[in-house]
Amino acid sequence: MNSLKIDNLQASIGDKSILHGLSLEIPKGEVHAIMGPNGSGKSTLAKVLSGHPDYEVTGGTATLDDDSLLGLEPDEISRLGLFLAFQYPMEVPGVSIANFIRAALNARLKEGEKIKAVEYYKDLYAHMDDLGMDRKFTSRSLNDGFSGGEKKRCEILQMSMLNPKYAILDETDSGLDIDALRVVSDGVNRMRNPERGILVITHYQRLLDYIVPDYVHVMSEGKIVRTGGKELALELEDRGYDWIKQEAVAS
Amino acid sequence: MSQETLTSPVSMPPFSFNQPQTFELFAEGRSWEPGWLADYRKECWEQFSALPDRILKDERWRFSPRARFGLTKIDGLANAKESLLIESASTVDGISFDLLDRLILDQAHSLSLLPKISGPNLGADDYSLLTGAFAENGFILRAQASTRSDEPLIIEHREPEAGKIAFHHNLIELEAHAEVTLIEKLTAHPDNPGGHISNLLKVRLGEGARLNRVVLQECSQSSSLVQMENFIVGKNANLNTVTLHLGSGQSRIESKGVLQGDGANFDYGSVYLGKNDQLFDQRTIQVHEAPHCTSNLLCKNVLCNQSRSIFSGLIKVEEEAQHTDAYQTNRNLLLGSEGKADSLPGLEILANEVKCSHGATTSRIDPQDLFYLQSRGITSEKSEKLIALGFLNEPLMGINDKNTREWALQCLESSFAS
Numbered sequence A: 001m002n003s004l005k006i007d008n009l010q011a012s013i014g015d016k017s018i019l020h021g022l023s024l025e026i027p028k029g030e031v032h033a034i035m036g037p038n039g040s041g042k043s044t045l046a047k048v049l050s051g052h053p054d055y056e057v058t059g060g061t062a063t064l065d066d067d068s069l070l071g072l073e074p075d076e077i078s079r080l081g082l083f084l085a086f087q088y089p090m091e092v093p094g095v096s097i098a099n100f101i102r103a104a105l106n107a108r109l110k111e112g113e114k115i116k117a118v119e120y121y122k123d124l125y126a127h128m129d130d131l132g133m134d135r136k137f138t139s140r141s142l143n144d145g146f147s148g149g150e151k152k153r154c155e156i157l158q159m160s161m162l163n164p165k166y167a168i169l170d171e172t173d174s175g176l177d178i179d180a181l182r183v184v185s186d187g188v189n190r191m192r193n194p195e196r197g198i199l200v201i202t203h204y205q206r207l208l209d210y211i212v213p214d215y216v217h218v219m220s221e222g223k224i225v226r227t228g229g230k231e232l233a234l235e236l237e238d239r240g241y242d243w244i245k246q247e248a249v250a251s
Numbered sequence B: 001m002s003q004e005t006l007t008s009p010v011s012m013p014p015f016s017f018n019q020p021q022t023f024e025l026f027a028e029g030r031s032w033e034p035g036w037l038a039d040y041r042k043e044c045w046e047q048f049s050a051l052p053d054r055i056l057k058d059e060r061w062r063f064s065p066r067a068r069f070g071l072t073k074i075d076g077l078a079n080a081k082e083s084l085l086i087e088s089a090s091t092v093d094g095i096s097f098d099l100l101d102r103l104i105l106d107q108a109h110s111l112s113l114l115p116k117i118s119g120p121n122l123g124a125d126d127y128s129l130l131t132g133a134f135a136e137n138g139f140i141l142r143a144q145a146s147t148r149s150d151e152p153l154i155i156e157h158r159e160p161e162a163g164k165i166a167f168h169h170n171l172i173e174l175e176a177h178a179e180v181t182l183i184e185k186l187t188a189h190p191d192n193p194g195g196h197i198s199n200l201l202k203v204r205l206g207e208g209a210r211l212n213r214v215v216l217q218e219c220s221q222s223s224s225l226v227q228m229e230n231f232i233v234g235k236n237a238n239l240n241t242v243t244l245h246l247g248s249g250q251s252r253i254e255s256k257g258v259l260q261g262d263g264a265n266f267d268y269g270s271v272y273l274g275k276n277d278q279l280f281d282q283r284t285i286q287v288h289e290a291p292h293c294t295s296n297l298l299c300k301n302v303l304c305n306q307s308r309s310i311f312s313g314l315i316k317v318e319e320e321a322q323h324t325d326a327y328q329t330n331r332n333l334l335l336g337s338e339g340k341a342d343s344l345p346g347l348e349i350l351a352n353e354v355k356c357s358h359g360a361t362t363s364r365i366d367p368q369d370l371f372y373l374q375s376r377g378i379t380s381e382k383s384e385k386l387i388a389l390g391f392l393n394e395p396l397m398g399i400n401d402k403n404t405r406e407w408a409l410q411c412l413e414s415s416f417a418s
């Protein structure tokens, strides 16, 4: 199986149920987008798939290729090949970007393998150049005092360095001006290839002008309520989310 | 105990600081020393002997399990020749970097300043006085006016063998506009750990002088350390000291910074990584005596396992010390649930034109931060270490010399790995 497959997923936090039987399959080589109103559970889905300990999975399955993700530690899921670009990346003082990414790469090495510093920096700088990031950033503390745009670039930098099989981008467009949006989208588009599946979560249609998806899903109240092509995003832009909600209730 | 040891023929009383013979024997053995030094030793000993029994309610020992610094565990003096070693000597004319035991022989007159600067007196009076009485060694660093050493001078304090105590009476005196970088290493005994070190350091900086000092403490887990420091900073002088404590079963650190001349600056950083049941007991005072001075103190501790830290710091601004900028920060990070940090920040301000702040926090790793790092494939254990390492990074950034800074960071990193 070459896909990230979610089937009838149910999850809650505390005694609040958020995902109510969500199903979605992202095959390698495709870009899917999830759109939906605030509070519909988009970030919850991303965090549950990534193994966030606050959420309890109460039903359903989620598999990455042949491996079940549910019940694994976040670091195990990451090493299986899932990457989550955070909607709100954490600030970690004193941990430099270079050391952080190196630690993440180190975690993927086999016994006896080592990262060569020269090659590592060459690679890191190349990716930073692509994202228009100043090389001085390597020694800056992770996200500490970064602007919104800098944080999002830093997420894409991590993604491109870690080369995941599947990536989920949670509102990577929020807080970006148009130039930053273009740079970040280019970064994501460079990562599109037949070996990788990408899930873009967004509230606005605008991002999908830059990252053109193969499929658009609409999420409402913890479920996918509609799936279509990229034109569905435009329709949502025109008509808002309410008509979808109403249809969902009617059916 | 076996029969044989009971019937041992020699009846030497066990070594103890409780009996006068201990000092008398010691003084006899050093009867060749100049009179002023003998007098100084005797005076220290007498003051020590007159100290009241340890009182339980001594504010200067608040929160401290003081018994861990008890003198009864000590069963003899260390070999003073072995406990101190100059690793990198001065190559600059006008800057001398020497050992006390050699100077007592050759140039005892040059040491007359030693008794004149009093200790920090922040609680460990017994250790301070015993150091005055018994110190056979110490380092003496002196720089004449306007001299400058670009290469760091390096000294190693070596933990003595189990049960023995090394008393080091150290002195740094920089004349006007001299600039020196000093690295002090405190190292573990290689095969019989469990010794004690009592370090008394007096520092005096002349006008416009600059001292950059870095201390790396890697004594054994079974050792004890008492470190007493008194920094007197003259007019427009700069004192920068950063200490990295990675070892020692229990350490008591007493640091006093006195801003004595107009425009003096005192930067003090310390990092402590506590493991097992280590105890780190730190008392500091920033005394602003002159106007237009700055002092900045940042102490960060990470506590793993059952380790403990105590921080008690005071900023004291005298009436004359207008236009003072003084800051004091203590931050503690608990890893796991068994560590403990106590913090007692304090201000005592008599001048009215001052900018002062103090702050103390104790926190744990934010689970959201942990999730973020883990989501990149880093195990929770490694993620915690990375976050803690980042937390401790800040005081080390105060090390001016780039190579020394990187070395300190590496020492910290490898201590985390072990």
Ligand SMILES: Nc1ncnc2c1ncn2[C@@H]1O[C@H](COP(=O)(O)OP(=O)(O)O)[C@@H](O)[C@H]1O
Pocket (backbone or CB within 6 Å): A013, A016, A018, A036, A037, A038, A039, A040, A041, A042, A043, A044, A045, A054
């Ligand atoms: N930590 C939390 N505690 C309680 N409720 C939460 C928590 N995180 C999210 N929720 C709730 O879950 C719902 C879905 O949130 P979220 O997944 O962030 O939505 P979206 O990303 O689509 O805006 C919201 O009603 C939100 O209030």
Ligand SMILES: [Mg+2]
Pocket (backbone or CB within 6 Å): A042, A043, A044, A087, A170, A171
């Ligand atoms: Mg969200």
